[in-house]
Amino acid sequence: MSLTTSLCLLQAFASPAAFDGPPPQNGYDIRLTLKPYKNSKVYLGYYYGKIKAVADSITLDENSSGRFTGKEKLTGGVYFIVSPSRSILFELLIDSQQHFSLSADTLNLPGSVTFTGSTDNIVFQQYTLFTNKKGSEIVASQKELATVHNKQDSVRIREKIKKLNEDIQQYRHQIMRQHPGSLLTALFYTMKEPVVPPDPKSKSPASGKIDSLFPYHYFKAHYWDSISFTDDRLTRTPVFEPRLDKYFKDLVYPQADSIEREADMMLLQARVNKTMFQYLLVYFVQKYVNPEYMGQDAVFVHLFEKYINTGQAEFFTEKYRQYLNNRAYSLMANLIGQPAANLEMVDTAGKPQPLYAVQAPYIVICFWDATCGHCKELVPKLDSIFQAKWKQEGVKLYGVMVDGGQEAWLQFIKDHNLKDWMHVYETKAHQDSTEAAGQAGYRQLYDVYQTPILYLLDKDKRIVAKKLSYQQLDEVLNLKFQHEKSR
Numbered sequence: 490m491s492l493t494t495s496l497c498l499l500q501a502f503a504s505p506a507a508f509d510g511p512p513p514q515n516g517y518d519i520r521l522t523l524k525p526y527k528n529s530k531v532y533l534g535y536y537y538g539k540i541k542a543v544a545d546s547i548t549l550d551e552n553s554s555g556r557f558t559g560k561e562k563l564t565g566g567v568y569f570i571v572s573p574s575r576s577i578l579f580e581l582l583i584d585s586q587q588h589f590s591l592s593a594d595t596l597n598l599p600g601s602v603t604f605t606g607s608t609d610n611i612v613f614q615q616y617t618l619f620t621n622k623k624g625s626e627i628v629a630s631q632k633e634l635a636t637v638h639n640k641q642d643s644v645r646i647r648e649k650i651k652k653l654n655e656d657i658q659q660y661r662h663q664i665m666r667q668h669p670g671s672l673l674t675a676l677f678y679t680m681k682e683p684v685v686p687p688d689p690k691s692k693s694p695a696s697g698k699i700d701s702l703f704p705y706h707y708f709k710a711h712y713w714d715s716i717s718f719t720d721d722r723l724t725r726t727p728v729f730e731p732r733l734d735k736y737f738k739d740l741v742y743p744q745a746d747s748i749e750r751e752a753d754m755m756l757l758q759a760r761v762n763k764t765m766f767q768y769l770l771v772y773f774v775q776k777y778v779n780p781e782y783m784g785q786d787a788v789f790v791h792l793f794e795k796y797i798n799t800g801q802a803e804f805f806t807e808k809y810r811q812y813l814n815n816r817a818y819s820l821m822a823n824l825i826g827q828p829a830a831n832l833e834m835v836d837t838a839g840k841p842q843p844l845y846a847v848q849a850p851y852i853v854i855c856f857w858d859a860t861c862g863h864c865k866e867l868v869p870k871l872d873s874i875f876q877a878k879w880k881q882e883g884v885k886l887y888g889v890m891v892d893g894g895q896e897a898w899l900q901f902i903k904d905h906n907l908k909d910w911m912h913v914y915e916t917k918a919h920q921d922s923t924e925a926a927g928q929a930g931y932r933q934l935y936d937v938y939q940t941p942i943l944y945l946l947d948k949d950k951r952i953v954a955k956k957l958s959y960q961q962l963d964e965v966l967n968l969k970f971q972h973e974k975s976r
Contacts, residue, residue, distance in 0.1 A: 521557065
């Protein structure tokens with residue numbers, strides 16, 4: 490995919506617009522003429538990962554003209570002009586040159602867009618025109634290839650397509666050589682993936698073996714070549730975050746400690762650049778505060794303890810810091826592999842049934858509410874698999890009533906014949922005493938802010954799994970049973 494396609498940037502340029510008045514000595518001064526808008530508000534926007542944000546706004550005059558100005562320079566990156574109706578009209582590059590002019594007629598975009606005073610955009614114009622021409626030829630050749638029926642023509646067209654793609658790559662490399670520090674070059678490097686060479690071991694007569702993991706290790710080791718974690722321009726592009734996403738999805742082992750090492754490495758490199766450090770920390774926090782996979786919430790706890798709780802995240806709002814603080818303390822008590830907090834509960838007869846008094850090779854805790862729609866669906870299914878499989882393996886089911894009231898809870902247990910469970914709840918007196926002592930309640934200790942929620946504990950009350958479906962929990966238990974029987 491070409492940079493033109495990926496960024497959807499400007500495609501053509503013409504003559505500069507004329508303006509009166511001295512520009513500011515520092516900061517930015519971007520002069521815009523945007524026909525046919527008059528007396529209308531337009532915006533200068535930018536990318537922040539997957540987010541689109543507004544950097545500045547102006548009201549165009551009777552001549553469809555205005556100036557985006559500011560005393561401080563903008564962070565370099567991919568920006569865009571937004572219409573009065575809040576639609577993106579076209580994009581532009583902003584880097585070290587922040588005093589320039591552009592004009593456009595919205596009835597003829599992008600062909601009417603013109604720039605002056607911006608080398609970055611002029612270079613990109615030439616690249617765009619070149620790749621548009623080559624791209625059109627590639628599309629035409631692909632259509633022709635679909636219609637041919639003989640090998641000779643097929644080979645000829647494929648060679649033509651290959652040559653056209655090579656021409657684009659050579660042109661891109663030429664820009665990278667001639668403008669090594671430009672934003673455009675940084676974007677090219679961000680989009681470029683490592684090319685894995687042949688496995689050297691496959692050519693070694695001594696070993697006679699092929700290292701099947703060589704492509705993975707090489708690709709991972711060279712994934713960030715020529716991409717700097719101190720280049721804050723990347724934070725304002727739509728291509729850097731997908732690069733991060735792919736790395737952590739495809740190349741980093743999904744266990745928390747592996748992720749933590751990679752995140753620390755990036756944050757360590759970025760620490761000299763406040764903008765990039767903030768961007769990366771926000772990215773990791775948002776990715777792992779409510780992670781996609783079980784156990785990765787330990788990454789967020791690690792980030793909280795190492796960066797947020799040490800005063801390195803003052804850029805978060807007070808409200809968001811409080812949210813992160815609450816989440817961290819809710820998760821610290823229930824990380825995978827850690828001992829679960831004891832639950833001081835009583836059963837349906839009011840008899841104490843604390844969690845730590847339960848003796849079993851595995852304990853499934855189900856936090857549920859008899860009036861919750863999802864619970865009404867899950868609990869009978871959970872009971873069925875418990876009765877059919879788990880009970881025979883010695884698994885105990887510890888069902889905790891969260892809300893809904895005792896009457897509805899007892900009636901649901903009776904109606905669905907939920908026998909052999911340990912049905913428990915927290916008394917009002919115990920709840921009050923816990924709060925009076927300033928201690929965390931079970932909701933915080935087990936992060937129970939919705940229902941149903943399932944936990945799996947081992948015989949030592951350590952957390953094996955949490956917040957899985959009953960089917961996923963069954964898979965985990967099956968693996969545990971098989972492993973133990975094979976020993």
